[in-house]
Amino acid sequence: MEQEQVNGLIEKYIAGKASDAELLQLNDWYRSIAYRDAEYPDMELLVQQRMLSRLEQEIKPVRKIKISMRRLAVAASVLCCLGLAVYFYKAWYKPSDRGTTLTSNDIEPGGNKAVLTLAGGKKIDLSGTKSGIVINVADLHYNDGTKVGPGLTRLPAQKEMLLSTPEGGTYQVILPDSTRVWLNAASSLKFPATFSGLDSRKVELNGEAYFEVAKLVRRSKTSGETRVPFFVISKGQEVEVLGTHFNINAYSDQASTKTSLLEGLVRIKSENGNALLKPGQQAISMASGIELLSGDAEDAIAWKNGYFMFDNEDLASVMQKLCRWYGVKVNYEEEAVKNVKYYGTISRFEKISKVLTKLETTGNLKFEVKGKTVNVSLK
Template sequence: MNETEFNKRLIDRYTNNTATAEELEVLDVLIRERKVDELLSAHMEDTWAASEMEAVPVQKSIKLWYRLAAAVVVVIALSAMLYLYLNRAPFDGSTQMQARGDISPGGSKATLTLANGETVKLDSKKTKVLTNNDQLVYDDGSRLKISAGAVEPLDKKELILSTPRGGTYQVVLPDGTKVWLNAATTLKFPSTFSRLASRKVELKGEAYFEVTKDKTRPFIVQSAGQQIKVLGTHFNVHAYPDEAATKTTLLEGSVQVSSGTRHAILKVNEQAIVNSNAINTATVDPEEAVSWKTGYFVFNRENLASIMLQVSRWYDVDVSFEDEDIKAVAFSGEVSRFAKVSDLLKKLELTDKVSFEITGRKIRVKHK
């Protein structure tokens, strides 16, 4: 889910009266910063268009009345938001964190390294690149800008898709498999799977896979200390080199996770945790594992060291701690990944356990 889709979902949830308190706060900030003006306008126009009445038989008048009543409710809700952003006050920057500067969230950023060594910076206004018939194109059909004389990726040559800290991107592999890359992630894959016995890719970082089924050629993901083998399924792999454990979470189908001589077959809603060639499995809520893909940080009794690792990758910041003890403080909650970093840190400060200082792109974590 990209930022535009996330914002549209926020507006829909607000008008349907299903937005959480956290989502309402995020929407309020977006309105005040004029980041959703076009979406609000489009939503208003759609709502009015849907409420226009045509001549209908008498027996449908009651149903029509209910539709019109619902439309009026939506229009009133949107009008309230319209009032907010037409009469918005300057954003309050009085807190300590904001006074020292704030940091925006990440977005669509990635590079693609070709077989000849050329590195192509991908368009930040797009979110997905496809390997299609030995050609590299965006999902709108436009081709990547490759320097004159560069050789197009052909038979079995390796490509490397990399997202920096603060970046995310999607790729559709030659077999149609879809992959979403989280921040600070690298995916190596061949430009074609034809005439190969298996469809093998290498991952460092975190990615969500929707693998196209092919019973004749297994799909293999090689990552830190483990190998995952599937035929066609949906799963998430969390394999950052600076973390002790590699986690594989299954959402659909089945996968085999191997580490050394050990093997585990995962069922839906199970997670394999690989650490020093040991494999442990547990039943989990898979939506937590893929919350990054849907636009959220979800913490479930997660320690501050792990939380701030995620923050450093997504906001491209350096984090330091006042002492080691503070890293073990645990938190639970849900925060939008599209909020500024100060909004997330304020949520953590509400626990009265920690405080934060932002200086440039550095965050200092202290006891409160």
Template sequence: MAILRESNADTLPVYEGNSFIANISYEDLIDFLNQLDNGKNIYFHKLNFDLGTVLIKTRDKKLKPKKISTILVRVAVIAFTILGFAWFSFNNNKIEWPAAFRNETKVVNSKSIVPGSNKATLTLANGETISLSGSQTGIVINGSNITYSDGTRIEAGNEHNSSTSQFNDLKLSTPSGGQYQATLADGTKVWLNAKSSLKFNLSFANSAQRKVELNGEAYFEVTKNARQPFIVIASKQQTEVLGTHFNISSYADERGIKTTLSEGSIKVSSLAVQPNQHDNGVILKPGQQSTFIVDKPIEIDQIDADDAIAWKDGKFAFRKEPLESIMRKLARWYDVEIVYQDPEISKQILGGSFTRSEEISSVLTTLELTGDVHFKIQGKKVVVAK
């Protein structure tokens, strides 16, 4: 993401990381912002932007004559030579700011809703469920033992349930507002997103394949083993790998199953074919995302894989995404219910990035500045209105 750094000069330098891209004048920036949908939204022309939106977050300060006022602005936009704005500061006390810069929108917040955290349960073969520690980040399969990431052993509730056989068929589950990690017996690392579950065995030693079952979303870093393919079953989709990094999102309330490859190569195929048919599947290359819908050809799109796996690194990355899709992701992470006063609102296309550690009110306040949308928090419910 580009950074427009603080400067006292007439022009402001734009950087991508540490690389200089271009200068933009203060006046040009204001002209740019003033023509965005008549000042109602921070848009220039939706088709010209990769992110499709400019996000702005202001810090309240009174303007004083002949005094410097700093306004922190958070911008995510890609247009022409400017690859994007993040946080930037600049000085001036005479400019008439566009309406979108004024702190005129505010999320109606009746109660603070905190972000998700490390929460999960481990279900054993006999049905016993163990609540995992929220102070730990994940579990590790180590021989016949299951430990937390720091080496602390996880014991079954009853002594007779602690035998190895009870751990042969395991299920790691996260609730809404939860996340957890698992290192499987072969060294494969799995990051489990909110409202998801992963079924797996204690050991893959006596199997021709390393097979797991996913419901929800997970990111995999698979240990290479050419003699023992790693198979992920997600509903009616099968993903086969030898060793690679990829993400699968298979939530029931989303449009199809999305599989994104960040490294290596994977094969995605259907399990829903008729007995007299054969599905050869599709091979994904890094940076590609497949969309699987039963009874339809698998679609392949070229995307920024970092956006699809941003959640693993504690971020939200929304790129030209319908509001309805954005709100579903927020609902799973913050464990809230979303209610639309008008279903048409959900079709708005927005974008931007946030950290998952932010309170939902902060995220919603920023989203309000990207389009004709307003939010009201009522307990564990978020009402979306124009």
């Protein structure tokens, strides 16, 4: 949309003459610039809910509420968006010495880094110019078809292999059954070189991974066609996959394990309970049992799509993610700052200075990078 058209819509909105269609057009324009490359943290839904609540209280007649609620919702959404756009513009472009300090001690984001450990203990540093590896009994190759390296002969059948990523590393793997797995930073996946002849497919996860499980059936003259189940073992829980796309967050330094389902069905078993997970649900496994939550499971795979996404997330959890991705440690000058809440979407491919600057603009906190440590304090 041309700038003159945008200006005209804004003028109509301010004058109270914009139609519902024009309000929606203005809202779409805002989204197209605000979400581009995840440049601005997003608090839109929370602010809109508060705004609608206040406006509804001011409208007394019931008939008027019924007639104007749609217009009210659209107007509140646009008002919220425009207000946030102005706020983040001022916050982002305001000159500050803090940006200079953070930039002078900058840290690059993570990238494609992983080590493949073969059954005999041999370790292979995988190429950082490639994004994934394909496991095949006959050979090993990257997902662009190139060989992993010379001297690699046929893999021992049913011998376990280990793919691991360091802090600041991520990698993809296509397992022998064509199941696709994306590993997040500081994670590992153990799996056999082949699933041939096995009654079930079992892998072990430490850390976080997103799975797209391939359907595998076995045919025999006596029993006909039977499905070969897929299991993921991770930190005290077992997930049985019934053909699905899902994410598991099972880092050892976290109190709970989170399983988020996007498609299909999974059955979760642990010492403290069992649960059947449906699309859009998240299961949180704790010592006290398994809790099911409804929500947008897409949030759980923001990391796979190249974003940090924070939805009412406390700073301690935010920094935990940043530490794994940028390979840093964090020092809190006051314990209370750990509870500061954040909403927002930020690209994982920015340098740490840009991420921390954005966190500063949306909170009353100050960040300072010294070597590989981030100090956090109140402004």
